Amino acid sequence: MTAAGRPNPNDGIVDRPGAVAVIGAGPHGISALKSLLAHGIPADGFDRADGVGGNWRFGAPTSRVYESTHLISSKPFTQFPDFPMPDSYPDYPSHRHVLTYFERYAQHFGVGERYLFDTEVVDVRAADSTTGSAFGGPRWDVTIRRSGTGPEVTLRYDAVVLANGHNWFPKTPHYPGLESFAGEVLHSADYKSADQLRGRRVLVVGAGNTGCDIAVESAQNADATYHSTRRAYWYNPKYALGRPSDQVADRLLALRLPIRVRRGLYSLMHKAIVGDYTRYGLRHPDHAFYETHPVVNQNLIYYIGHGDIEPRGDVDTFDADGATFADGSRIDVDLVIFATGYLARFDFLADPAVLDIRDGKPHLGLQMASPTHPNLWLSGLIQPDSGQWAIAHWQAETIAEFLSLAAHDPTRAGAIHRDIVQATGHRFSGGADYKDSTRHYYEIAHQDYLLALQEVLATLRGARDPLPRGTTVGLRV
Amino acid sequence: MRPWEWAFPPRGEHLEVIAAQPATDHGHPPILFVPGLGHGAWCYAEHWLGATAERGYPAYAMSFRGHGGSGGHTRLGRATTRTYLHDLMQVIASLPAPPVLVAHSMAALPARLALARYPAPAGVLLAPVPAGGLRQSLTNQFRRRPAATMRTLVGGTAEFTAVDLFADLDAATAARHLSRLGRESPLAQYELMVPHRIEPIDSPVLVVGAEADRVLAPADLDRAAAELHTSAVMVPGGHDMMLDRSWGEVLTTVLDWIDLHGTAAGAALPGATKLPPVAQALEGRPP
Incomplete structure (x- = not known):
């Protein structure tokens, strides 16, 4: 879905020369905006x-957290590396902690005041202008309006x-x-x-982290709970x-153990904690471990063992009063919750080919x-497969570092960009073979992906400040 | 990557922070003072905090765990440079805006690690320990006081006398300060003697050396400055330049430099053009 044919008169456009538009004020948006500012690049959000x-803004229109949401990865890797969560937070903070943390981050780095809130982006397209961007490529027209309705305003950015x-x-x-x-x-x-x-x-329905969370919460509150999963997953303890x-897992990474050894140790740990899955009525x-996105839930097995959750296979059909499963069994239910995931959407992009x-x-x-x-x-x-925001920080640094190089040395930046694009399609899986599913479209092994970012960042920094012979950038993500 | 940091996060401790706020807000960045070996926030609270606030900067001084008024005195023996980095980052993240870091002596090591990962407007290192490890300073110390140095090498806290720390201070005041010195973690002390990884720093950094420093040898000071691609600015006084008689002169040197470099555009998150006034247009009113 594109907003093709939107009137785009050049005369009404608000020009933001040299500036970058950042769409979204989640952790990736605020860290991107902060890194741009830190590199001296003006940016609006x-x-x-x-x-x-x-x-993580519970109750906001695009928030998908629920009352009981807690992190499933612990603090050390989940937090921004340059803005740790307070020691007073627990190992696995709640969504309230997390929102406060983001608000403090935005305040600390002066990011919040760079945002227009209650404002949605309805259209992003390459500008129809003769001058190019300060960072290479076309300039970009970003059309905004008050969320949901109102007159539209178009701003022109360089990135x-x-x-x-x-x-x-x-x-x-x-x-x-259904x-x-x-x-x-x-x-x-x-x-x-x-x-x-x-x-x-x-x-x-669904055995992702959300599905398992809801199943557990249902076991604590509903009259009866059935949990349908298409595939049998490993349920990792917190x-x-x-x-x-996850800190134990990172110990194994720090010791540089190969994936086969790490799998073996994980398997041992599971045998000690969970044992035989089929005893619980699970498949x-x-x-193997690492081939699907980790499900971290200490309580699911517990409630299955208490009979408060009945595990089932794939749903075959629905009728007026319930559902029939692939194995022929049938149940009566009055509420079905699909915890079947999300899809990436870029409806505001005029040309999806970009x-x-x-x-x-x-x-x-x-x-x-x-x-x-x-x-x-x-x-x-x-x-x-671990925390998210340490990676958000390094993605933000990579973008800001690239754009500041592009503004000064477009040839060098162009060559680096070509290298980055050429590697499109590479899976940062840490040696595992991900199961094919929309669930794993964007799956990465954190150590693998960070090493790739570290390499690009070192190249970008080296290109910005040529180093004396025999020295290295020494950057560590 | 930093898998050891992810796998073994230090346990949280209460950290002492003493603050002095300017009478009026000048829009200056806060300055965070970080004390060295065995010292606590008290060494800055004596003169510098108040004087810094008078110059218009929000001023903060912290104590690492096991130091000054912070918690964790009984578990101090396990603290390393990485633990102190954790404490420093905790305090930085609790401040309202990115601070200029001013670190003394041993605290230069965690401060340099913090500057490598955190976009501070600027950093000032006072008589800093080089990341390459102390050399001449150790030899000097051993020649002067072999027994005390041996005690340090087997895990005792480094012993300082008034002559070591102060060039020109009356005996009573010097004794009062010395009595406040606390223990130091032996692990952190050993780390002063071994080379550390040098990470690149983007923020401007000032290295300050004391002319009558009897703790940090000139050769080690020069190495620390060279690691940061700069040379040390010399000021009068002994190693504890924030307590010595010439503290005011030193602070003026430091704050004059921060005036120039700590608030310059591009150093701090720049006060570049902010959002254009499109809000009215979004409401459908003429701008």
């Missing part, structure tokens, strides 16, 4: 909500950073008979609190060996760089 936080997120547009599967189902059907996008579950018979389990996972969108998925160098324009970048199209 836009967000539909009334403040920063994006997905655009898209940070509009990929976990907000619900993906709902189609099942035969339209005849007499009960309520919800996507997890609209799930906010346990009040929606109380006194009901609930079927939760704690192992007395520490947050044994059909894949992100090479095929099969609903952009194809970008380093999962960030437009293949066609050196001054169009996307931050946040990643789903790491």
Whole structure:
């Protein structure tokens, strides 16, 4: 869906020479804007909500967190490396902690005042102008309006950073008979609190982290809970060996153990904590560790063991009162929650080719760089197997470092951009073979991806300040 | 990458921060003072904090864990440079805006790591320990006081006398300051003697050396400055230049430099053109 044919008279355009438009005030947007400012590049931000936080702004139109959401990765890697979460936060902070953290970050770095809030971007297109951008490529026309309605204003920028997120547009599967189902059907996008579950018979579809969270919450509140999963997953504990389990995993990475050894140790840990999955009525996972996005939930197995969650396979059909599963079993339910994930959307882009969108998925160098324009970048199209915002920071630094080089040495920047784009399609999987699913479109192994960013950043910094012979940049992400 | 940092985050401790605010807001960045070996926020609270606030800068001084009024005294023995970096970043993130870092002596190591990852407007290193490790200073110290130096090498806290730290201070005042010195983590002390990885710093950095410094040898000061591609600016006084009689002169040198470099466009997050006034147009009113 594009906004083709939108009137775009040059005379009414607000010119922002040398500036960058940042779309979105989630963690990737605010870190991108902050890195640009720190590199001396002026930038304006836009967000539909009334403040920063994006997905973590509970209650905002594009927020998908629910009352009970907590981080599933612990603080050390999840936080921005230059702005740690306070020691007073727990290992796994709640969405309230997280929003406060983002608000403090925005205030600390003076980012909040660079945003127009309650403002949505309706159109982004290459400008029809004779002068090029200060960073190479065309200039960009960004059309905005008050969220939902109102007159439109077009601003002209020298570069655009898209940070509009990929976990907000619900993906709902189609099942035969679903339209005849007499009960309520919800996507997890609209799930906010346990009040929606109380006194009901609930079927939760999907075994991602959200599906498992809701199943557990349903077990605590609903009359009956069924959990339908298409694939059998590994359910990782939040704690192992007395520490947050992702910290234990990073110990193994720090020791530079190969993936086979790490898998073996993980398998041992699972045997010790969970044991045989089939004893709980679950199927044994059909894949090795690291091949699917980790599900981190310590309580799911617990509630299955208490009989408060009944695990089921794939749904076959729905009828007026319930659902029939692939194994022929049938249940009566009055609420179905699809925790079936989200799709990336870029409806405001006049020309989807600038992100090479095929099969609903952009194809970008380093999962960030437009293949066609050196001054169009996307931050946040990643789903790491660990925390997210350390990577957000380094993506932001890469973008800012690239644009500041592009402003001074377009030839060198062009060559680096070509290298980045040429590697499009590379999977940063840390040696694992990801299962094919929209769920893993943007999956990355954090250590693998960071090393790639570190290499690009060192090249960019080396190009900016030539170093004496025999010395290295020494940058460490 | 920093997998060890992700795998072994230091445990949180209460950290002492003493603040002095200017009477009126001049829009200057805050200045965070970081004390050296065995010292706490008190050494800056004595003269510098108030005088800095009078110059219009919000002034803060911190104590690392196990130092001054901070918590964690019983677990101090496990603290390393990385632990102090954690403490420093905790305090930085609690401030309302990015601070200029002013670090003394041993604190230069965590401060340089902080400057490498954090976009501070500027950094000032007072009598800094070189990342390459102390050499001449150790030899000098060993010649002067072999027994005390040996005690340090087996884990005792480095011992300082009034002569070491102050060039010109009356005996009573010097004794009062010396009595406030606390213990130091042996691990952090050993780290002063071994080379550290040097990470690139984008912020402008000033290195300050004291003319009558009896702790940090001139050769080590020059190496620290060379690591930062600069040379040291010399000021009067001994190693503890914030407490010595000439503290005012030193502070003036530091703040004059911060006036020039700590608030310059491009150094701080720039006060470049802000959002254009499109709000009225969005409401459908003529601008």
